[in-house]
Amino acid sequence: xISAFSLSRRALLGVLVIEPLLRVAHAAEQKTLRIGIMSGxxxxxxxxxxxxxxxxxxxxxxxxxxxxxxxxxxxxxxELDANAFQHGPFLEAQKAAHGxxxxxxxxxxxxxxxxxxxxxxxxxxxxxGAVIGVPNDPSNEGRALRLLETLGLIKLAPSAGLxxxxxxxxxxxxDLSVKELDAGIVGRTLPDLDAGxxxxxxxxxxxxxxxxxRIGQEVLTNNPYVNFVAVNEADxxxxxxxPLMDAIHQADVxxxxxxxxQSRIIPAW
Numbered sequence: 001x002i003s004a005f006s007l008s009r010r011a012l013l014g015v016l017v018i019e020p021l022l023r024v025a026h027a028a029e030q031k032t033l034r035i036g037i038m039s040g041x042x043x044x045x046x047x048x049x050x051x052x053x054x055x056x057x058x059x060x061x062x063x064x065x066x067x068x069x070x071x072x073x074x075x076x077x078x079e080l081d082a083n084a085f086q087h088g089p090f091l092e093a094q095k096a097a098h099g100x101x102x103x104x105x106x107x108x109x110x111x112x113x114x115x116x117x118x119x120x121x122x123x124x125x126x127x128x129g130a131v132i133g134v135p136n137d138p139s140n141e142g143r144a145l146r147l148l149e150t151l152g153l154i155k156l157a158p159s160a161g162l163x164x165x166x167x168x169x170x171x172x173x174x175d176l177s178v179k180e181l182d183a184g185i186v187g188r189t190l191p192d193l194d195a196g197x198x199x200x201x202x203x204x205x206x207x208x209x210x211x212x213x214r215i216g217q218e219v220l221t222n223n224p225y226v227n228f229v230a231v232n233e234a235d236x237x238x239x240x241x242x243p244l245m246d247a248i249h250q251a252d253v254x255x256x257x258x259x260x261x262q263s264r265i266i267p268a269w
Contacts, residue, residue, distance in 0.1 A: 031240050032059040036071035036083035039064035040205060041260050046084075048256050052247035058240060068137065068183060069094070075232060076100045082235075082244065084108050087225040089162045090139035103236050104228040106245035107268040109257050111227060113143060115151065115216035116187070116208050117195040123151050123215050126194060132176050133196035135183035138163050143225060144197035145169070145178075151216045162224060200264050210264060226268045 033053075037046055043064060050060040063080060065071050071083040072094045082105075086094075094100055120126055132153075134144035142163040148154050155171035156164045166178045181189065186196040187206025195215065203210050218225070229245065231238070247253075254267045 030057050030059065032061055033081040033240060033244065034061045034063055034079070036063045036065060036074055036080040036085065038068070038071075038085045038201065039066055040201060042085075042201075044260055045253065045256050048253055049247050049250075052250050052253070053244060056243045056247065058243055058247065066184075072100055072102060072230075073098070075102060075230065078232070081240075082229050082231045084229045085227065086230065087139070087227050089142065089224060090137070091230060093138040093163065101233040102230050103233050104230050105236060105241050106229050106248065108227045108229060108248060109265050110220050110223065110225070110268045111200045111265045112218040112220070112223075113140075113147060113197055113199050113225075114203065114210070114214045114218070115147060115195055115197050116190055116203065116210075116213045117193075117215050118190050118213060119194055120215065123153065126153070126174060126176075129175050129177060130194035131179055133179045133181050133186040133189060133193045135186060135197070135199070136180035137183060138165075140183055140199065141165060141180060147197055147216065147218055148176075150218070200261070204261075220266065220268075228268075 035046065037043070043062065046060065046062050050062070053060050063074070068085070071080065071085050072091070074080045075083050076098070088104065091102060091104070095102065115123070132148065134141050139162070142165070145154065145156060145164045145166070145168070146162070149156050153174060153176060154169050157168045157170050160168035166180070179193065183199060184202055187198040187202045187208050190196050190206070190208060190213070198206065198208065200210070229248070231241065235241065249269050257265060257267050
């Protein structure tokens with residue numbers, strides 16, 4: 001006959017045995033991910049994302065960069081598990097130049113580029129021969145030229161696709177001079193230009209008075225320049241990808257993006 005004491009003791013031993021096994025199983029589910037982002041306001045957003053990720057067993061180690069070419073190189077070298085800083089044309093240009101096998105796995109936000117001027121109040125006020133600064137990397141130069149076309153300042157050869165250069169300008173009624181500069185320099189040299197096309201992140205960092213000095217801007221509708229999380233192609237279906245994107249696509253993260261960037265950068269999900 002089994003006594004109540006023996007049963008209780010055996011049940012207790014069972015709990016003691018099972019609990020370590022549960023701890024081991026839980027520990028096996030833990031995953032540390034190295035995420036590459038650009039330094040600046042995104043760091044605050046990713047701190048919030050990390051709190052959501054931690055609840056599903058993902059520890060995010062955020063690695064910051066100031067050079068836009070570095071995060072894809074680090075990802076391709078497996079120094080990162082993912083990065084979140086770029087749009088499709090930029091990634092395609094990187095892949096064409098370096099042969100990276102990197103793919104997007106989910107959208108983050110849309111960061112519109114704008115045409116800014118410290119001298120002129122509107123596009124219509126730009127004079128003949130105006131000097132317009134544009135980023136010199138292929139994808140952002142193409143994007144800048146497309147914006148100038150949308151604003152009616154130039155026309156581009158249809159065959160140029162998403163990566164036109166100044167050589168693809170077919171009509172330039174104001175005889176604009178396109179000055180190619182590093183993406184991080186355009187905003188800082190705005191006082192020396194008639195106008196410059198600047199990504200919103202760099203506009204913040206350059207001290208541009210965004211609402212006052214912006215004379216033209218992209219719209220989101222049918223825009224290919226939405227930012228996303230990217231991973232090596234071999235990790236596209238990794239079990240941590242969906243929980244990571246779920247950690248990003250939260251209501252408070254959406255609000256943080258809007259608040260931190262004062263609605264000048266908007267969520268893209």
